[in-house]
Amino acid sequence: MSDDERIARETVAKVSRLARLALTDDEIDETTAQLAKMLDHFADIDALELADVEPMTQPYPLRNVFRDDVERAVLDRSEVLAQAPKAVDGRFEVPPILGLEES
């Protein structure tokens, strides 16, 4: 695959929306070119035979790690809210919620 086929500009634009990064048109162009070049480089693994290989997600095989259902100290609300860009009535304030998925 050549650089310009590796990733489409529209894909990059869609990914930037998914990632909530407001890229300018120029930045999208630039990112498209850079990602294409990287993906081209990353094509070295395309030739590997991986059908029977188990994916590895964590380096050290642990299982069943738990904590007991016991209360621990909570954070001080005023200390936390003092860090917030905006807080009202003990809560974090955000501008109107539009264009977002409620799940």
Next chain:
Amino acid sequence: MSGTSSDTFLIDGADGSYEMVVGLEVHVELATATKLFSGSPNRFGDEPNTHIDPVTLGLPGALPVLNRHAVELAMRIGLALNCTVQPCTFHRKNYFYPDMPKAYQISQYDVPLNVDGWLDLPDGTRIGIERAHLEEDTGKSTHVGGSGGRIHGSASSLIDFNRAGVPLVEIVGRPDIRTPEQARQYVNELRAILVAIGASDAKMEEGSMRVDANVSVRRPGDELGTRCEIKNLNSVRSLGRAVEYEARRQVALVEAGERIRQETRHWDEGDGRTHTLRSKEDADDYRYFLEPDLVPLDPGDEWIETVRAGLPPLPAARRTALAETTGAPADGEAVMVVVDRDQDAYVLAVGEAGGDVARALVHVKEAYAEQGAEPTVPAADLAALTTMEVAGELTATQAKQVLAEIVANGGGDPAAIARDKGFEAMDTGALEVMVDEAIAAQPAAWEKFCNGEDKAVGALVGAVMKASQGQADGKAVTALLRARRG
């Protein structure tokens, strides 16, 4: 039009009828002391943002550690719903929303804890359970400055993270429900099970149990139709109304030759309709991947069997037991209510104390059902009361008054209370005097009664009851009057 019984519900079209197909997704908050991945309290109704810690707030550097008790409660749910409990993993579900602190929800994806179970409705219908998985709850947004707290038109939103990270089990039912009544029964039965096993308080009004309904319609026997998901179902009653409204809306669309769009809809209790919330056409891309901050969960046979062995008898089995002992029908109102309010053991205890369980069932249904709490009256007192009643020493009306007194005092000897209230069984002589007086006072009624008009006895009995201030036994009075007529 349509049928209304619980086993058929068909919506007529111009050319044959349609059936509704409903699958319910129920989120329940688990009754743990702390959150799913941190030690902040899991408690409803406190000051906003007081149950917060680095994990709950998604602070940089914070890491989740799984609450063992939450896993155990989730296993109880799975086992109570006849699921297979299996080794499983956690995934991140990535999406941005201000009440989602990390911008991802830790949930279970392709390998959930519980799979492939079922729930039997009281009417006998078996509803499949696809899965019941563990996940964390979000915070709560309050929209201010708009009309009626709605998101549209609001000036800003305020976020409280007390609920964020509270352990949830999402129970995904298969689309096996065919009537609004079955939908209601499913939620009621599920709630009864969850409460019985101590997994959740399952209060729809407080949001500790949240129901979404997937509704589609089809000609019986056809493939599944396009479904719409309905949110904001805050009561069992809303659920029944909403699925019925939605099914009819879809049938109307199909009949009009229109296409049903897959979308999420919002139930408006005010106007009794569902409204488009958002279209699913630009499908979400949640970029699920295995949560690298957690390790796999493998409950293992030993733990599973310990949890299974520790499960209490479930509501259906308790209803059967209660029905057998009392002779009342298992799906009758009295048995349903008494088991739902956790009073069945009490009724059975009355029987063990030598009382009459059938009478006790009725009393408990009436006296304790509203309280929804453990009765504080010793079972022996209720047993004694039922015995007096069955022996005819107290009328039903008198027994009710005595019981009210016993409940108010947290116990008491029914015989003594009856005596204090002057509820001695009226001697026959006194009753005969009253009957004579009633006949004398209402000669017209007496004549009609003597001419075979049985209905006329009511006026005479009523007069006796009045004269005795409710203490006469109605049946005994009727018997006396019949005897007089000859």
Next chain:
Amino acid sequence: MTAHDVPTTAIDIAAAVRAGIVSASDVVERHLAAIDAHERDVHAFNRVLADQARAAAAAIDAAVAAGDDPGPLAGVPVALKDNLCTRGVPTTCSSKILDGWRPPYDATVVTRLAAAGAIAVGKTNLDEFAMGSSTENSAFGPTRNPHDVERVPGGSSGGSAAAVAAGFAPVGLGSDTGGSIRQPAALCGVVGVKPTYGLVSRYGLVAFASSLDQVGPFTHTVADAAAVLEIIGGHDPMDSTSIPEPVPDLSALLDDGVDGLRVGRITDLPTGADPDVVERVEAAFDALAAAGATIVDVEVPAFTYGLTAYYLIAPAEASSNLARYDGVRYGLRVDAPDTNAMYMATRHEGFGAEVKRRIMLGTYALSAGYYDAYYGKALKVRRLIADDFARAYERADVLLTPASPSVAFAFGDKTDDPLAMYLCDTYTIPSNLSGHPGMSVPFGTGAHDLPIGVQVLAPALHEPTMFRVAAELERAAPPTPAPRMIDVAVGGAGSAR
């Protein structure tokens, strides 16, 4: 005794402080003076914690005076990478998006160091969110290499490496996701250790790539690195991926030598290392052989695919880990008429170019339709790499490679080409993917008389063997030159032992 007599290694400082020979306050003043003299040239720190350090030193001195145990690292100044949470002290990750954020809690490693008597003297510069190999991607300007201030210190933990090299602190903490401790250690001429994944708690380390990140020390000596790792390592119930075992005893083994150990040479190692680097690695093999080790040839065929697997996996995890920087609860917010626009504007403004590039790459690699081709495939390659290492470790106790393909390079050399920068981590990345430990030990100099580090790799939890080999290399190494920005009369922080 005067401040000039303050020892330069952590072990010696702690011994002197515990014995009452030197006060912790003298130790701190000596290091604050070095910072005062040279920080403007080096820019190792985002923030120097002078007052806090003086107060901590006074407390140590009081403990010593009272006859209480001040801890095994009593009075030892530590430079903390600014992606480790410190309660009440700004923790920026060298990003505008967290500028001014004061965490309400301490990272586990920070708590453990303090409990051992160590004293935090500052938060060090890094590539933004640890993404980079030169510390040029900092929102607060680059750190300069104390050995040549026209050159980079490496990265992403360049600030901690430079702080130790410059004598600002005998101990630095860094984080290593793809080489971010070992590569700057090599470029700055200090010891740098990436422990086995899970040996050191990640609680309070601001995540870059969760399945790869590990915290580890920078020190002048192998013995100091062992002493620090013994403090910060070991099980932490706050980190589910923390291995539930105590940290192995390392300090006791350092003089055991390498007689009988098998040292592996990877015959199919990716090429691209500069000749001066290759020469020093060969010299290291010779030194170990001379000390009684057996050199064996091994193959790690998938080593060469590490870069690709890493640059798909790490950005994927990062894209999710960095999604929380949304302007709602802490850090930067750029106002906008609705929340979604606020997200877009805040993240565009708050993140630097390299961070955005990796978020884009990672979001893409995870997105619908591309997961299998990129992220999913990379996870399988990761398995191949781990399997290849496992086979190699059947034949060798440790492996030796370059830590960095070159000595420190000049500012701007690689900033135009992300891929060129990524190649800096060719030799370090595979052990992050496999979760194995690795460390860089200074072993002489190369071009421009700049330091070169040799990397020792070992199987999971085989830190004891790794440290034995590192100690042998240290004994055989030519002296590291003193940093050129340092007035040797004041410092003496340059050469080890």
